Amino acid sequence: MYRLTIHELHERLKRKEVSSQEVTKALLERIREVDPRIKAYLCVTEQKAREGAQEADQRIATGQISPLTGVPLAIKDNMCTQGITTTCASKILENFVPPFDATIVKRIKEQGGIIIGKTNMDEFAMGSSTENSRFTTTRNPWNLDAIPGGSSGGSAAAVAADECIAALGSDTGGSIRQPAACCGVVGMKPTYGLISRYGLVAFGSSLDQIGPITKDVEDCAILLNAIAGHDPLDSTSIDLPLPDFRKALIKDIKGWVLGIPREFFVEGMDPAVEEKVWAAIRTLEGMGAKVKEIALPHTGYAVATYYIICTAEASSNLARYDGVKYGFRAPGSPELMAMYLETRSQGFGPEVKRRIMLGTYVLSSGYYDAYYRKAAQVRTLIKADFEKAFQGCDVIVTPTAPTPAFRLGEKVQDPLQMYLSDIFTISVNLAGVPAISIPCGFSKGGLPIGLQIIGRHREEERIIQAAYTFEQNTDHHMKRPRLS
Amino acid sequence: MKVERGEVEHVALLARLKLSEEEKEVFTSQLNAILDYMEKLNALDTGAIEPTFHVVSHCNIMREDEVRGSLPQEASLENAPDRAEGCFRVPKII
Numbered sequence: 101m102y103r104l105t106i107h108e109l110h111e112r113l114k115r116k117e118v119s120s121q122e123v124t125k126a127l128l129e130r131i132r133e134v135d136p137r138i139k140a141y142l143c144v145t146e147q148k149a150r151e152g153a154q155e156a157d158q159r160i161a162t163g164q165i166s167p168l169t170g171v172p173l174a175i176k177d178n179m180c181t182q183g184i185t186t187t188c189a190s191k192i193l194e195n196f197v198p199p200f201d202a203t204i205v206k207r208i209k210e211q212g213g214i215i216i217g218k219t220n221m222d223e224f225a226m227g228s229s230t231e232n233s234r235f236t237t238t239r240n241p242w243n244l245d246a247i248p249g250g251s252s253g254g255s256a257a258a259v260a261a262d263e264c265i266a267a268l269g270s271d272t273g274g275s276i277r278q279p280a281a282c283c284g285v286v287g288m289k290p291t292y293g294l295i296s297r298y299g300l301v302a303f304g305s306s307l308d309q310i311g312p313i314t315k316d317v318e319d320c321a322i323l324l325n326a327i328a329g330h331d332p333l334d335s336t337s338i339d340l341p342l343p344d345f346r347k348a349l350i351k352d353i354k355g356w357v358l359g360i361p362r363e364f365f366v367e368g369m370d371p372a373v374e375e376k377v378w379a380a381i382r383t384l385e386g387m388g389a390k391v392k393e394i395a396l397p398h399t400g401y402a403v404a405t406y407y408i409i410c411t412a413e414a415s416s417n418l419a420r421y422d423g424v425k426y427g428f429r430a431p432g433s434p435e436l437m438a439m440y441l442e443t444r445s446q447g448f449g450p451e452v453k454r455r456i457m458l459g460t461y462v463l464s465s466g467y468y469d470a471y472y473r474k475a476a477q478v479r480t481l482i483k484a485d486f487e488k489a490f491q492g493c494d495v496i497v498t499p500t501a502p503t504p505a506f507r508l509g510e511k512v513q514d515p516l517q518m519y520l521s522d523i524f525t526i527s528v529n530l531a532g533v534p535a536i537s538i539p540c541g542f543s544k545g546g547l548p549i550g551l552q553i554i555g556r557h558r559e560e561e562r563i564i565q566a567a568y569t570f571e572q573n574t575d576h577h578m579k580r581p582r583l584s
Numbered sequence: 585m586k587v588e589r590g591e592v593e594h595v596a597l598l599a600r601l602k603l604s605e606e607e608k609e610v611f612t613s614q615l616n617a618i619l620d621y622m623e624k625l626n627a628l629d630t631g632a633i634e635p636t637f638h639v640v641s642h643c644n645i646m647r648e649d650e651v652r653g654s655l656p657q658e659a660s661l662e663n664a665p666d667r668a669e670g671c672f673r674v675p676k677i678i
Contacts, residue, residue, distance in 0.1 A: 195663075196663055197662070197663060199655055199659040199660070199662060199663075200655070292639050292640060293639075293640050306637065306638050306639065332647065335645040336638070336640055336642075338640070398628075400624070401624065401625055401628065403621075404621060404622040404624055404625050405625065407618065407622070408622060408625075415599060419600075422600070423665055424664075424665070424672050424674055425660075425663065425664060425672055426663030426664065426665075427663065427665070428665070429665035429666070433675055434675060434676065435675050435676050435677070436674055436675050436676065436677045438675075439674065439675050440600045441600055441601065441602040442602065444599075444600050444601050444602075445601055445602040445603070448601075450607075453601055453603075453607070453611075454611065454614060454615075456599045456601065457592070457595055457596065457599060457601070457611055457615060458615060458618060460595050460598050460599040461587070461591075461595050461615065461619075464595065464598060471622065473635055474625050474626075474630060475625065476635030476636055476637055477630035477633040477634070477635045477636075478625055478628060478630060478633075479635070479636040480633050480634055480635060480636040481628070481630070481633065483636055483639065515614055515618065516617055516618055516621055519618075531639065532639030532640070
């Protein structure tokens with residue numbers, strides 16, 4: 101029962117073949133069975149989930165059912181949940197219990213969705229392997245010695261290991277798509293502004309976006325329908341009418357032009373990734389799409405641009421953690437300045453400190469123009485690359501990550517190598533356009549490989565349609581890791 | 585070397601971080617490696633390019649000045665590491 105997708109579960113709930121309480125119980129048992137090995141969750145909200153399921157069953161009995169009613173979901177631990185700790189996998193927020201719900205959490209609850217737990221992540225979403233969590237190391241369900249990807253590694257692993265029906269993640273530079281690729285599930289970063297960020301703990305405010313991590317493309321569309329839309333509490337959220345994303349679940353890509361950026365297929369890419377991504381492109385071609393080589397000439401500058409902008413924004417956003425109003429305070433400091441210094445030094449882990457340092461440096465007097473302003477100018481060029489490329493194609497198709505999931509511990513000593521694992525995903529955040537990662541095959545070692553489909557600004561429907569067409573003509577999304 | 589150890593100490597103070605001797609050492613070398621990598625942006629002539637600070641162009645989002653619900657005092661103080669008489673309490677400032 102825990103293997104069901106949102107739409108499969110919804111049909112069974114509607115026909116009263118199963119109750120929300122039964123599926124919640126099955127998932128809680130599944131978590132007890134496999135999570136000691138996977139460690140996807142930081143906290144499982146068993147009691148609240150059982151109560152929520154009971155309420156959902158009552159709603160269903162009276163005929164009130166939305167596509168999310170009675171569906172247990174996992175939430176990345178950087179989205180505020182009233183009465184449930186929200187730690188960002190950081191010591192500095194280890195005891196923080198939000199007095200309010202993030203807008204997306206509120207929307208899920210209003211639609212009868214059930215929150216079954218909060219998932220592990222890189223501290224403050226800074227990382228590509230979830231190894232920067234201060235609390236636990238999440239493992240890849242396909243190979244327990246491999247990383248689950250990051251920073252939404254807990255959410256992706258929970259979906260892949262059937263420890264929830266679906267999950268939410270957040271994506272600043274690839275943090276939904278790269279773990280989705282590593283764990284063989286579907287992950288989407290929507291257009292910047294499509295989903296409210298109110299209650300999402302801020303990392304890089306001009307880049308952060310919440311999105312779904314699901315077992316298939318149909319679930320992605322359902323979850324997007326449930327959480328997208330304007331929110332007066334987030335001034336960057338887009339105030340325009342929304343489509344029904346399920347209407348884009350069409351198996352047809354005839355005549356579409358797929359843009360293949362030559363800069364993304366460079367030497368050094370893992371041969372298995374190259375092979376499976378090209379096989380996927382051939383499959384789409386076989387369904388009537390046309391392939392066209394395109395150029396995104398500033399791709400090689402994206403990593404440098406991104407790590408200037410995101411660290412600058414992070415250093416300002418994280419200034420709020422001062423041990424005064426909430427979170428951790430280092431004990432024993434006789435005066436205020438010492439309290440700030442001790443609290444922040446003990447509260448933040450090494451990668452967070454490194455990014456605060458880098459961000460403070462690039463914003464500091466004398467370096468602002470050379471780094472921050474320069475990066476913002478290159479961002480204009482990267483954004484223009486996409487606008488120009490999309491004049492000649494409908495969607496852009498690339499690998500999600502240059503390699504399958506690497507081994508735990510492999511890159512922790514070398515931050516620059518870790519940053520380069522985001523090379524195919526970050527330009528999408530810089531440009532603010534939407535992209536999805538879907539499974540497209542496996543390496544010889546049995547690790548999943550992700551295909552990234554990028555769309556124009558606000559054209560989620562197009563990437564859903566392309567992804568759905570591919571998925572429905574292949575069986576990669578049906579495969580599950582063996583855990584029992 | 586772009587960043588000397590003394591500059592790392594200065595930046596750490598600006599960021600309100602107290603670094604151990606070992607952290608100063610490691611961050612000096614790592615920040616230099618990362619900043620060296622960022623040098624590649626200088627290959628681009630961006631003199632005439634407008635910067636993009638935000639991908640959405642809207643600005644000055646206004647709303648009516650209406651009284652709305654807010655967080656009650658008790659809820660605001662619930663997470664405070666230290667409190668007294670309905671306020672946040674901090675160590676001595678002066």
